[in-house]
Amino acid sequence: MIELVEVSKTYNPGRENAYTAVREVSLNIEPGRVTALRGPSGSGKTTLLGLIGGLTRPSSGRVRLDGRDISALPERFLTELRRATFGFVFQQFQLIRGLSVLENVMLPAIPSGRPHARVRQQALQLLDGFGLGARAEAKAQWLSGGEAQRVAIARALINDPQIILADEPTSHLDSALSRQILAILADLRAQGKGVVISSHDPLVFEVGLVERVIDLRDGRLAS
Amino acid sequence: MNAWIERQRGLIDFSVANLGRRRGRNLGLFLAYTLLVFLLASVVLYGDALRREARLLLADAPELVVQRLTAGRHDLLPAAWLQQLQGVRGVRAAEGRLWGYYYDAAVSANITMQVQSEDPPAPGQALIGAALARARGLNVGDVLSLRAFDGTPYAFTLTGVLEAESELVSADLMLVNAADFRAFFGIETDRFTDIALRVGNQNEVRKVAEKVLARLPGARVIARDEMRRTYEAAFNWRQGVLLTFLSTLMAAFALLAWDKASGLSAEERREIGILKALGWDTGDVLRMKLWEGALVSIGAFLAGYVLAWLHVFYADAPLFTAVLKGWSVLYPQFALAPRVDVAQIATLFFLTVLPFVVATIVPVWRASTLDPDAVMRE
Amino acid sequence: MIFQPAALALLLAASLNALLLAGSGVFALYLLKHWNSASGGERQIALERRTYLVSTLIGLSLLMGLPALALFVHNADAMAPFFTGAMCAVGSLKANDWGMPALLVMLAGFFVSAAWLVLNHLDSRGWDTPLIRAKYRLLLLLAPLALAQAVFLWLYYLKLNPEVITSCCGSLFGPDSGGVAAEMAALPMSIAMPLFFVGWLLTLAVGAVFIFRARFGRLFGVLAMLHFPLALAAIVAFIAPYIYEQPNHHCPFCLLQAEHGYAGWVLYLPLFLGAAAGIGAGLADSVRTESLAAAAPRLAASLAKVAVIALAVFGLLVLFYMQRSNLVM
Numbered sequence: 001m002i003e004l005v006e007v008s009k010t011y012n013p014g015r016e017n018a019y020t021a022v023r024e025v026s027l028n029i030e031p032g033r034v035t036a037l038r039g040p041s042g043s044g045k046t047t048l049l050g051l052i053g054g055l056t057r058p059s060s061g062r063v064r065l066d067g068r069d070i071s072a073l074p075e076r077f078l079t080e081l082r083r084a085t086f087g088f089v090f091q092q093f094q095l096i097r098g099l100s101v102l103e104n105v106m107l108p109a110i111p112s113g114r115p116h117a118r119v120r121q122q123a124l125q126l127l128d129g130f131g132l133g134a135r136a137e138a139k140a141q142w143l144s145g146g147e148a149q150r151v152a153i154a155r156a157l158i159n160d161p162q163i164i165l166a167d168e169p170t171s172h173l174d175s176a177l178s179r180q181i182l183a184i185l186a187d188l189r190a191q192g193k194g195v196v197i198s199s200h201d202p203l204v205f206e207v208g209l210v211e212r213v214i215d216l217r218d219g220r221l222a223s
Numbered sequence: 224m225n226a227w228i229e230r231q232r233g234l235i236d237f238s239v240a241n242l243g244r245r246r247g248r249n250l251g252l253f254l255a256y257t258l259l260v261f262l263l264a265s266v267v268l269y270g271d272a273l274r275r276e277a278r279l280l281l282a283d284a285p286e287l288v289v290q291r292l293t294a295g296r297h298d299l300l301p302a303a304w305l306q307q308l309q310g311v312r313g314v315r316a317a318e319g320r321l322w323g324y325y326y327d328a329a330v331s332a333n334i335t336m337q338v339q340s341e342d343p344p345a346p347g348q349a350l351i352g353a354a355l356a357r358a359r360g361l362n363v364g365d366v367l368s369l370r371a372f373d374g375t376p377y378a379f380t381l382t383g384v385l386e387a388e389s390e391l392v393s394a395d396l397m398l399v400n401a402a403d404f405r406a407f408f409g410i411e412t413d414r415f416t417d418i419a420l421r422v423g424n425q426n427e428v429r430k431v432a433e434k435v436l437a438r439l440p441g442a443r444v445i446a447r448d449e450m451r452r453t454y455e456a457a458f459n460w461r462q463g464v465l466l467t468f469l470s471t472l473m474a475a476f477a478l479l480a481w482d483k484a485s486g487l488s489a490e491e492r493r494e495i496g497i498l499k500a501l502g503w504d505t506g507d508v509l510r511m512k513l514w515e516g517a518l519v520s521i522g523a524f525l526a527g528y529v530l531a532w533l534h535v536f537y538a539d540a541p542l543f544t545a546v547l548k549g550w551s552v553l554y555p556q557f558a559l560a561p562r563v564d565v566a567q568i569a570t571l572f573f574l575t576v577l578p579f580v581v582a583t584i585v586p587v588w589r590a591s592t593l594d595p596d597a598v599m600r601e
Numbered sequence: 602m603i604f605q606p607a608a609l610a611l612l613l614a615a616s617l618n619a620l621l622l623a624g625s626g627v628f629a630l631y632l633l634k635h636w637n638s639a640s641g642g643e644r645q646i647a648l649e650r651r652t653y654l655v656s657t658l659i660g661l662s663l664l665m666g667l668p669a670l671a672l673f674v675h676n677a678d679a680m681a682p683f684f685t686g687a688m689c690a691v692g693s694l695k696a697n698d699w700g701m702p703a704l705l706v707m708l709a710g711f712f713v714s715a716a717w718l719v720l721n722h723l724d725s726r727g728w729d730t731p732l733i734r735a736k737y738r739l740l741l742l743l744a745p746l747a748l749a750q751a752v753f754l755w756l757y758y759l760k761l762n763p764e765v766i767t768s769c770c771g772s773l774f775g776p777d778s779g780g781v782a783a784e785m786a787a788l789p790m791s792i793a794m795p796l797f798f799v800g801w802l803l804t805l806a807v808g809a810v811f812i813f814r815a816r817f818g819r820l821f822g823v824l825a826m827l828h829f830p831l832a833l834a835a836i837v838a839f840i841a842p843y844i845y846e847q848p849n850h851h852c853p854f855c856l857l858q859a860e861h862g863y864a865g866w867v868l869y870l871p872l873f874l875g876a877a878a879g880i881g882a883g884l885a886d887s888v889r890t891e892s893l894a895a896a897a898p899r900l901a902a903s904l905a906k907v908a909v910i911a912l913a914v915f916g917l918l919v920l921f922y923m924q925r926s927n928l929v930m
Contacts, residue, residue, distance in 0.1 A: 011600075013643065046600070047596075049599070050596040055500060055596040056596040056599075057641050057646065072638065072640055073728060074728065074730055075646075075649060077728045079504040079595075082502055083502030088500060088501065090598055090599065094493075094500070096494050097490075098240075098244035103237075107498065107501055108501040108503075110230065110503070110507070111230060111502060111503050111504060113225075113228075115229055116232060159502070167599060266606075448682065451682055452682065452763060456683075456763060459604050459605040462604070462606055463604020463605060466604075470609075566675045569610075569668050569671070570606050570607045571610075572668075573614045573665075573668075577614055578613070580661065581617050581661075584654070584658065585654065588653060588654040591653070
């Protein structure tokens with residue numbers, strides 16, 4: 001359970017280019033459901049997603065994870081919590097070039113200090129599940145868009161988080177690939193994981209995946 | 224503990240992959256680093272080897288050398304002094320020595336002519352250094368004709384050439400017997416160049432020197448320890464001058480390392496952003512970067528040290544031949560023996576790796592404090 | 602005299618160390634004024650980020666500190682032939698007024714930075730960073746030590762004069778020369794030996810109780826701290842004479858030389874390790890914060906294990922050297 005209480009985020013505060021992306025937003029995210037943040041570009045979707053996932057620190061307001069205030073937690077502990085709770089899928093896949101698919105998937109597990117062999121096995125299983133078993137040793141830059149997005153999802157799952165946060169997961173894919181990705185997210189929901197998507201792609205809202213829609217405009221809740 | 228080791232292992236794996244991916248970018252720094260270690264290590268290895276040789280050489284040298292001064296100048300001393308010195312309490316043995324210089328106009332060089340008291344060459348025979356043999360085009364069995372003190376030619380038959388490899392400065396040495404030496408330089412039989420004194424008890428050296436001076440007011444006494452101190456000071460000073468000169472290189476290298484570490488490419492920034500977004504803590508990125516630096520340092524240090532080793536001990540330090548002449552305070556002979564010394568390695572480590580680490584630590588830290596949501600804001 | 606590779610290396614290391622720690626000291630003042638762990642604001646995050654840098658710097662400082670200490674003593678030993686009258690490191694260190702202070706400050710710096718890293722390790726495991734103020738107050742002590750060390754080293758090497766006739770270790774550690782060192786040397790073996798072994802066994806026993814029963818942790822820390830000077834006194838009073846096989850040779854520095862099988866290095870390494878780990882264990886055990894209720898005892902126990910093993914090794918080495926010696930008392 002994630003609670004946001006009157007959360008605002010201002011970038012570059014006190015400077016000329018100060019910019020408030022999210023204003024006094026309060027909301028709860030329930031685990032095990034699919035929630036979508038909807039709004040035009042510039043409405044603060046991505047920032048809000050970052051605030052929910054503990055990636056972005058609020059300028060004011062409180063963020064609670066299972067009742068615990070994480071807004072002022074030292075970075076080391078916040079990162080640990082974040083690693084265990086959330087899996088992120090970024091807009092542009094954000095794989096590291098020059099590393100293999102397998103190495104990319106294993107990256108988030110390195111700081112946890114879990115045994116290398118076990119993480120490797122788990123990564124291979126995930127890749128197999130996404131039909132990428134044969135591509136494990138391929139370099140990340142050789143992948144197609146659909147493959148890259150699946151690798152990014154596999155990477156988000158390596159630490160077995162409760163909640164997957166996906167920022168515009170279909171924005172760089174055609175309809176067929178988009179459906180494939182949404183099917184994967186539906187599958188994760190079926191496994192009991194929570195999913196939070198930011199998107200303005202109508203397809204995302206048509207397939208019947210999303211259980212709750214949060215509309216955003218100018219950094220505020222629109223509803 | 225296991226988790227800690229696994230984490231470090233993961234970070235090291237990633238650092239290795241990183242270095243591999245950016246070979247081109249890291250190569251220049253690595254080469255500069257290796258060169259710096261090579262130069263500094265050469266100076267330190269070379270200087271230490273010379274110092275060690277000097278120490279070994281002096282270990283065999285007599286505790287005291289007695290010379291005669293006439294009007295403040297070094298003069299031949301009478302053989303009668305020998306008997307007098309043998310009577311001094313604490314003196315175990317006294318030996319008169321004969322040596323001198325001969326200017327050889329044919330090759331425009333000074334020859335150090337010395338009497339070999341143990342197993343001396345037969346009359347009319349001599350041993351010479353390899354450099355001298357080469358310059359004069361002489362082989363064993365040839366005759367070397369030199370002008371004696373009165374201008375008459377004096378012929379020596381060569382019975383051997385002193386090995387050049389083992390005795391760097393024996394190059395210009397010529398060993399003869401006492402009778403030839405006296406005849407050649409016109410020195411009477413009751414004269415010596417100086418006297419070597421052996422003292423039984425090391426703690427009495429100072430006392431013996433005082434007694435010698437009291438008994439022979441015209442003498443100058445040179446203590447082995449005094450010479451050793453002079454040598455050490457000379458070596459330290461030369462080594463220090465070279466190192467000080469190299470410290471400008473060191474500063475330039477630190478600047479290069481700092482610049483490399485702080486001038487992150489957009490690609491590298493993006494990657495660090497990804498890692499942080501994926502749940503790497505500032506400390507994890509920092510450690511990964513420090514491992515990267517450590518791997519580069521270890522590689523460059525080993526490479527530079529091994530190259531310096533080969534340079535000094537197997538290639539006779541060609542880079543230092545110019546400075547080498549200045550080291551020739553150390554006569555008559557020495558050979559550089561390879562040796563590893565922990566303190567020396569620690570010294571080199573402080574002089575090379577520490578500046579690198581200090582120069583890169585702040586930029587590396589700065590890079591690792593990137594906001595974790597930077598990737599999302601692109 | 603300053604122109605000597607090892608001296609240049611030490612001066613470089615000490616100067617860089619002083620520079621980095623002085624910077625950290627200024628930051629410590631700033632942090633103590635502005636730290637507010639309840640805040641998630643910009644300044645707090647900036648402060649927090651800088652603490653990563655400071656921890657790394659102090660880690661580096663400790664990592665360099667011990668080799669620097671060893672190199673300093675070794676180099677002093679190697680310089681002995683320069684000085685008339687010097688036989689070992691003592692002569693070089695006593696060649697002017699700054700050698701001994703430099704050595705003492707380096708020793709103090711080693712122990713304080715080890716303690717700092719123990720606090721830092723614990724602090725980083727508590728979500729509310731409970732030790733941050735204690736840690737940065739201690740840093741305010743560490744920074745002047747680093748400065749003093751650099752200043753003393755510069756003065757020492759700059760003022761070294763080979764013409765000086767210095768004293769040999771016999772005059773410092775001889776029974777009739779006065780001062781603390783002499784009193785240690787003059788201590789009769791019949792008193793010094795039992796005193797040392799009783800202290801040693803007591804320290805080990807309390808350490809064992811702490812490891813197995815989780816009690817008397819602070820007492821163990823204090824004992825480990827006291828054991829260090831006791832062991833040094835014992836080395837001067839009877840261990841060194843046993844190794845030299847000469848009843849009147851008490852010098853703790855000649856032990857470092859090759860002709861005594863580098864016994865000094867063999868003895869000092871576990872002694873230093875044991876003292877640092879033992880003090881760290883006591884320190885960790887005295888932390889009673891809720892957020893460290895699990896981490897502090899765990900760290901204290903593992904440090905205590907290291908300390909007990911190291912101190913046990915030290916004492917056994919002493920027994921080994923005494924057993925092997927031909928000296929009959």
